[in-house]
Structure formats: structure tokens, C-alpha cells
Amino acid sequence: MSRIKRCPYCGIPRDFARGNVWNDDGTITQARNPDHRVFFYEADGLDKLFARVEELVGLPLDRIIVEGKRKGSLEYIQNIYPGYKRALLRAFRGKVYQSTADIGAIFGLGHYELLEFKKREYIKVYCRNVYSLSLFSGDLIAVFNFVEGIPADLRIEEKENGYVVTVARGKEYEELVSRLDMERYPIKPGDVKHERCPQCDVPLDLKEYAWDLEEGVITDTVTGRRMVFTGPREIDAIMHELEAELGEEIGKTIVEAQRLYIKETLQQAEFERSPQYLFRQFAKRGMGNLVSFDLGDDGMRAVVENAIVPLLLTGILQGVYELVTGSRSSVDYGMERDGTFHVEVKPAS
Numbered sequence: 001m002s003r004i005k006r007c008p009y010c011g012i013p014r015d016f017a018r019g020n021v022w023n024d025d026g027t028i029t030q031a032r033n034p035d036h037r038v039f040f041y042e043a044d045g046l047d048k049l050f051a052r053v054e055e056l057v058g059l060p061l062d063r064i065i066v067e068g069k070r071k072g073s074l075e076y077i078q079n080i081y082p083g084y085k086r087a088l089l090r091a092f093r094g095k096v097y098q099s100t101a102d103i104g105a106i107f108g109l110g111h112y113e114l115l116e117f118k119k120r121e122y123i124k125v126y127c128r129n130v131y132s133l134s135l136f137s138g139d140l141i142a143v144f145n146f147v148e149g150i151p152a153d154l155r156i157e158e159k160e161n162g163y164v165v166t167v168a169r170g171k172e173y174e175e176l177v178s179r180l181d182m183e184r185y186p187i188k189p190g191d192v193k194h195e196r197c198p199q200c201d202v203p204l205d206l207k208e209y210a211w212d213l214e215e216g217v218i219t220d221t222v223t224g225r226r227m228v229f230t231g232p233r234e235i236d237a238i239m240h241e242l243e244a245e246l247g248e249e250i251g252k253t254i255v256e257a258q259r260l261y262i263k264e265t266l267q268q269a270e271f272e273r274s275p276q277y278l279f280r281q282f283a284k285r286g287m288g289n290l291v292s293f294d295l296g297d298d299g300m301r302a303v304v305e306n307a308i309v310p311l312l313l314t315g316i317l318q319g320v321y322e323l324v325t326g327s328r329s330s331v332d333y334g335m336e337r338d339g340t341f342h343v344e345v346k347p348a349s
């Protein structure tokens, strides 16, 4: 049985409700670190996205994806724990590695158990139902890098419906100290109206998500799809790493892979339910404030304020357009200097 407590009114894990804030501007931010945004996304969507990008470029990308996620997650951990706390964490490293399992379960990252660890040498965990083996590996290496202060190598073995992952002292690489150089935009106020739980204040829309805290799985009970809660900067860090290794053109490939995923996975009926569906989905997931979505014979124009993961957003909007209209399209997108994101989709001529 999981030790994690839930809100008696809405059933959302208490630590999850306390740790995150749904704002009226389409963002979700962490209570302890309001500069850090978080969002929900289909777990499958991220994994399939990278598999599809691999297929499209014809190269194995696992190493780049693990490294991108590691950098993004390490930056996140460094931001929440200043230097003096790091020393404290080291003194209780066993507890830190163990509590990471609880946080992971709340975020829908999967089930993990700490098997063994040795100070400044290695950690060994058993995991199953992880949201993505590459992304999970990146997260685990980042925790190890941070707690032990040393670089690491990874070994993965299959075991009993899951994996044993060993993160051990590895070779020196300069990326450990390099910082991610990604743009941050100021947040624009919005008027997203969430109906909230009277006890824990999370949007009641989240009642559609079911948490299996033992397995670390969040399921959208309406669509049946598995969801994961992660940081946009961590996902952008992977995009960044892919661009650095493969060139800027990879952006188009990511949009294309995302368009294909949306068309394969989402159902037209989801968008026919109500015109507000798409707006609500953006705000509930923390992906930004979809301030306009105009669909006409000559195409679709959408504006998203406080947008995150722009390449995913573009693929989503293009995929939705094609689902709703049944026609193929071309897409243009761009971020303004103030962080307002525009997507324009035109029917293919």
C-alpha cells in the first residue's frame, strides 16, 4: 500500500496538490519554485515522439535523449537545492534516493525501488512501468550527479516485468558543469477560470485523472491514456541537445513526428465534444493560455500565451487541424519576443 495521502474531497494526492499551483494564465508552477513550470503530457506521446524522430532521421538517438533529459533534470534539481542543502542531502543520501521514488510515483514516472547504493560509487534501482526508459534514466543520472557530485555511466538489465538500472561513477565530461542556455519569457496574466477543489484548490478537471500510487501511473480516465507530469525545460533540453547534435532542421522533424502522433492517437470526437475542450486541455495541462483558435476554410490560426514546448504545441495544433478537417496541411510557427506563440496552418495545395 502506498503511504501517500490523498485529498478526501477530490482524491488527488495531497503532496501533489500542495506542491503545484494552477494559475489563471494557463501555467502550472511549483509552489517551492514559482519560476519552474510543470505540465502534463501523454507518457506514450513523448516516447513515441522520440521513436518517430529516430525513424525519420535514421539514427539511434537514445544517448542524446538520455543526456538531454539528464541536463534538464539536473538544472531543475540545482535550482531547488542551493549549495548548503546539497551537503545536507548527502548526509541523508539513502533517504533522498528513497524519497525520489515517492515523488516519481506522484508525477506518474512509474514504480521504483532502491535496491542498493554506495556513497560516491553507485545506486542500483529496480523499476517497472516507467514512463519512458530513456527519460527515466536521464532523471536518475541527474539525481546521482547532484547528490554525489560526480559524473555517471548507466547500465540497464531486464528483470521481472521491469529493469534493474545501475548508475555508477563514470568518466569525466564537461557537460556536467555546462548550463542550458534557453530563453525564458515573462508570464502574461490571463483569465483562465478553473473550478477548484474546496479542500486542496486543484482544478476539479483533474478528477478525470486517476493516480495509481503503487505503480506510479496516472491515467486520464476519459481517454484511457497514461499521463506524466514533467518540466517543459527538461523536454526542451532534449530538443536543444538534438539540435546541437543534428542541426536546426531537426525542429521540423519533431513537429512532423508530433503531428503524426496526434493524428494516430487522438480522436476527432474529443474535439467535437465542446468548443471549449481544447482551451480547457491547454490550461489543465499547464501548456499555456490558448487565447485564440480560429478555424476557417483557409486554414487555422492559433495564439498561445505563456507557451511551452513550442515544437510539441505546433505539432499538436497541426494534428488537431487535420483531425477536425480531414485534410493535409502545411504549418508555420513562431515565438514573439514577449513569449506569445503563433501557429498558422494552411490546407495543403
Ligand SMILES: [Zn+2]
Pocket (backbone or CB within 6 Å): 007, 008, 009, 010, 011, 012, 017, 197, 198, 199, 200, 201, 202
Ligand atoms: Zn482536493
